[in-house]
Amino acid sequence: MLLYQLRLALKSIRRNPVLSTVMVLGIALGIAVSMSFVSAYYIISGDPIPHKSDKLFYVQLDSWNPDNPFSDDDPTEPPNQLTYMDAMALMESDIPTYHTAMYKTVMVIHPPNDSVQPTQEEIRMCFSDFFSLFDVPFDYGGPWDSAADEGPEPVIVLSAETNDELFGGENSVGRTLRLEDQEFKVIGVLAPWHPTPKYYDPHNGSFDFAEPVFMPIHWAREMQVVNSGNTSGWKPYDNSYEGKLQSEAVWVQFWAQLDTQEQEERYAQFLTGYAEEQRAAGRFQRPNNHRLRDVNAWLEFWGVVDPSQRAMVIIALLFLLVCAVNLIGILLGKFLSRASEVGVRRALGASRMWIFSLHLVECALIGIAGSVIGLALSLAGVSYIQRLFGVQLDNPLDMTMLSVGIGLSLLAALVAGIYPAWRICRIAPGMHLKTQ
Amino acid sequence: MEFGPIFRSLFQNRARTWLIVLEIGLTLAVVVNCLVLIRDQQAQIGRSTGMDEQNLIAVTSVPFDPAFQEEGYSVASYEQDLREIEAMPGVRSVTSILQFPLSGSGSATGRRIAGSEDQRTTVPYFLMGPDAIDTLGVELVQGRTFEPGDFPDLHDDDEEQAEEEEDTDHVTNILVTQYTADKFFPDGDALGKQIEGNNNNVDTIVGIVRLMHNSWPLGPDPENLMIHPSHPVNNRQTRYLVRTEPGRFDEVFVALEPKLREVEEGRIVTVRSLSEMKGNYYSSFTSMNQLLGWISVLLVAVTGLGIVGMTSFSVTQRTRHIGTRRALGATRGDIVRWFLVENWIMTGIGIAVGVALTFGLNYMLASMGGVPQIQPPILLVSILVMWLMGLLAALIPALRGSLVQPVIATRSV
Known part of the structure; x- marks a missing residue:
């Protein structure tokens, strides 16, 4: 029975090859456009580290100018980064499970192969906890330990891309690399890692790639390298390198992992205590005002998702709607143009149900063809969007999105087919026989 | 030309008419809003920076x-x-x-x-x-x-x-x-x-x-x-x-x-043109405009093909009808005109609905903070494009319909 219906449906699809192609391509396009936009949006607005985003906190303290608030837009908001002094003082706490102060800088890298010109690359200066805190995946080796933080020992971690470029992708743990005038030993190589958005430091490009090299933070002081990211200041300071470290300028980011409610409360108390201590010493002349924002609150505060991106998603969904309306229209026309044939079948004893399901089978076939082509196009669409916006995603289309896509196109085709199929199955057998 | 019968036949087949109207309306609404966004972003990229940007080169020297x-x-x-x-x-x-x-x-x-x-x-x-x-x-x-x-x-x-x-x-x-x-x-x-x-x-x-x-x-x-x-x-x-x-x-x-x-x-020298730096700075605009442009083109194409499809089925369905009219003296031109007028009416209603949807969608998107106001010239040009597209899309099936021989009227299927 179903086989017979399938054969009939295939025959009907083949009878109008051009229109069938239009239908299939229409639904495929609708699926592709809406899927690639929704998945792109889902990724940029989604939680970059779902399993622990509510345990990772971005720390802010109000060390700012007593006369002016940090932000004109929101006077209650503390500075968005810390001073070097405060960040180092917070590192003394043993409350967080992991914590790290960090910032971005640039250094000259001398490739191991002398014939290649040196390049200037971004470096993330951080503590060893950085890697455990953000669950950074390693291909070779691992992070440095906390003893290496203090030394500091001359060790670095490379990103997968940098390792490909400098060492042809082989295990480079133990090899040396010269940065500026200092030799460093490679201690770990990351697996491809593209936190999107770059939530640990959205100050300097929310969709920038992670840095190519990670280095124990105290090397900056040894090598007298200043940060390259955003710096804000209010109080003049001595122009020397140490002067900047001792200044009230804010340029250091700070993250802490607090696993339990109790840890969170103790840490908040610790921050208040620290602010009071500093106030007694003549700093922190503004009211107590620290912030502990978890990953999602932090991203929301930064407004990483642009309203125009939401507009794009609505436009993409409307695109799918137009494709569906288009499909209903063509199916309706097609089915109704076969009224006489259906009349004959009805007269020969086919039930309404049979006619209805015959036509739905045809819709399902179109839906399947549409979803297969649509998914292929979605993959192309997502990679096009990635290339266009210079974003790299570790997992652009996951299984959920795939099954949603297949489900959606089948559903679209079936829903689109219901009305036309219902119209055609209600044809009275007599009418069309009479007029012939 | 008799508008009365055309109107009546249109509304005899209500579902098909309304689907075309809805499709044209939605397409117009989306396309106009996309164009408004593109135009606004292009204007921002194109405004004067005050500098001789075409002739400026940015050089960075990093000594090692x-x-x-x-x-x-x-x-x-x-x-x-x-x-x-x-x-x-x-x-x-x-x-x-x-x-x-x-x-x-x-x-x-x-x-x-x-x-x-x-x-x-x-x-x-x-x-x-x-x-x-x-x-x-x-x-x-x-x-x-x-x-x-x-x-x-x-x-x-x-x-x-x-x-x-x-x-x-x-x-x-x-x-x-x-x-x-x-x-x-x-x-x-x-x-x-x-x-x-x-x-x-x-x-x-x-x-x-x-x-x-x-x-x-x-x-x-x-x-x-x-x-x-x-x-x-x-x-x-x-x-x-x-x-x-x-x-x-x-x-x-x-x-x-x-x-x-x-x-x-002993240094790294990087040379970039100021135009390239400007292009990078505005790259999210340029990328978004490309996407919006593609969406608009694809949408008009899907709608156009849809109208071709729907009209050709309605021509097939009315083969005997066409035959009868031809037998009664209607010329080929009459038949083509019949389908075209039918399409004009549908496109016209679709555009009217579309203008309302355009403003509705614009209001909604603007309240989310993403889209500037509609400029009348963009709306007018889009209406013209939609109308021409509707006409062209109907022309192909209409011409095929006009080829139906009068003798069809007397023959049974």
């Missing part, structure tokens, strides 16, 4: 040779770079600069009218060397450009220049844009007036530039800018801005890196 750490070496190399670049054929002028305009990365600091108790407002600034105005190609409307006496002594103070706050108590002669001048002195008498930052560093406005963009053209006030005379050189990085003679951009662009390496080997 330890020699640069020696006292006075960076400064000597800086002075030599400026001399050598200036002497290159095709170069009109060159200056040094701390952070590049239109790049998305720059510096800003607080300023208020000198001696006042106002809150300081943020003013983006550039630290630039001699020849700044001629190199940028901006127009000076009042006052003068920098003179040698405005600059700090290069050999006296060759350690790191202040990047954040200038901490000395001296008065600096600066240039500001008309926008910034008017912001502090709305009466138009900014020339010669003073503004101050923290710790009593005071700036005297000695010249006003008509228009120039700062490092953040997409920020709230792109023309807010002051230019401080400086020699932004240090032992980690030095940047130059080069303006070429018209038509000699390419020649200078390729010659710059080899030239600078010839002057001093």
Whole structure:
């Protein structure tokens, strides 16, 4: 029975090859456009580290100018980064499970192969906890330990891309690399890692790639390298390198992992205590005002998702709607143009149900063809969007999105087919026989 | 032409009519809103930056040779770079600069009218060397450009220049844009007036530039800018801005890196055009416009093909009807006209519905903060395109329908 219906449906699809192609391509396009936009949006607005985003906190303290608030837009908001002094003082706490102060800088890298010109690359200066805190995946080796933080020992971690470029992708743990005038030993190589958005430091490009090299933070002081990211200041300071470290300028980011409610409360108390201590010493002349924002609150505060991106998603969904309306229209026309044939079948004893399901089978076939082509196009669409916006995603289309896509196109085709199929199955057998 | 029967036949087949109307309406709404967005973003990219951007080249020099750490070496190399670049054929002028305009990365600091108790407002600034105005190609409307006496002594103070706050108590002669001048002195008498930052560093406005963009053209006030005379050189990085003679951009662009390496080997030299930096800064706009453009084209294509499909089935369905009319004396032209008029009516209703949907969608998107208002010319052009598209799409099946022979009327299927 179903086989017979399938054969009939295939025959009907083949009878109008051009229109069938239009239908299939229409639904495929609708699926592709809406899927690639929704998945792109889902990724940029989604939680970059779902399993622990509510345990990772971005720390802010109000060390700012007593006369002016940090932000004109929101006077209650503390500075968005810390001073070097405060960040180092917070590192003394043993409350967080992991914590790290960090910032971005640039250094000259001398490739191991002398014939290649040196390049200037971004470096993330951080503590060893950085890697455990953000669950950074390693291909070779691992992070440095906390003893290496203090030394500091001359060790670095490379990103997968940098390792490909400098060492042809082989295990480079133990090899040396010269940065500026200092030799460093490679201690770990990351697996491809593209936190999107770059939530640990959205100050300097929310969709920038992670840095190519990670280095124990105290090397900056040894090598007298200043940060390259955003710096804000209010109080003049001595122009020397140490002067900047001792200044009230804010340029250091700070993250802490607090696993339990109790840890969170103790840490908040610790921050208040620290602010009071500093106030007694003549700093922190503004009211107590620290912030502990978890990953999602932090991203929301930064407004990483642009309203125009939401507009794009609505436009993409409307695109799918137009494709569906288009499909209903063509199916309706097609089915109704076969009224006489259906009349004959009805007269020969086919039930309404049979006619209805015959036509739905045809819709399902179109839906399947549409979803297969649509998914292929979605993959192309997502990679096009990635290339266009210079974003790299570790997992652009996951299984959920795939099954949603297949489900959606089948559903679209079936829903689109219901009305036309219902119209055609209600044809009275007599009418069309009479007029012939 | 008989409109009555056409109308009646249209509404006999209500579902099909309304589907076409809805499809045209939705398509118009989406396309117009996409075009409005594209147009708005293109206008922002295309507006004047005040500079001779086509002929500007941004050069960054990052030394790695330890020699640069020696006292006075960076400064000597800086002075030599400026001399050598200036002497290159095709170069009109060159200056040094701390952070590049239109790049998305720059510096800003607080300023208020000198001696006042106002809150300081943020003013983006550039630290630039001699020849700044001629190199940028901006127009000076009042006052003068920098003179040698405005600059700090290069050999006296060759350690790191202040990047954040200038901490000395001296008065600096600066240039500001008309926008910034008017912001502090709305009466138009900014020339010669003073503004101050923290710790009593005071700036005297000695010249006003008509228009120039700062490092953040997409920020709230792109023309807010002051230019401080400086020699932004240090032992980690030095940047130059080069303006070429018209038509000699390419020649200078390729010659710059080899030239600078010839002057001093131990450094990384990066050469980029200002247009490229601007393109990068606006790249999310350009990318989004591409996507919106594709969506619009695909949508019109899907709708057009849909109309072809729906009309051809309605022609097939009415084969006998056409045959009868032909037998009764209707010409081929009559038949074509019949289908076209039918389509006009549907497209017309679709467009009317579409205009309402366009404004509805615009209102919704605007309330989310993403879309500017609809400009009538865009709406009119889109309506025209939709109408022509509807007509063309109906023409193909209509012509096929007109080929039906009158004899069909008397033959049974």
